[in-house]
Amino acid sequence: MAEKAYDSGLMKIDTPTKPVKVDLEGGKELKLVVTDSGDNNYEDHAD
8 A cells, every 4th residue: 555655745946955754664665756736747857
């Protein structure tokens, strides 16, 4: 069963970076999911 470990919230070009620490103990799969934030896929990126 998938469980969300972190949600950065909406980040824009001028949003400062956010350090992330996620406990992956016992996990078997990690997914990085990027959504369109309601403005189609205009400049949606993930690192």
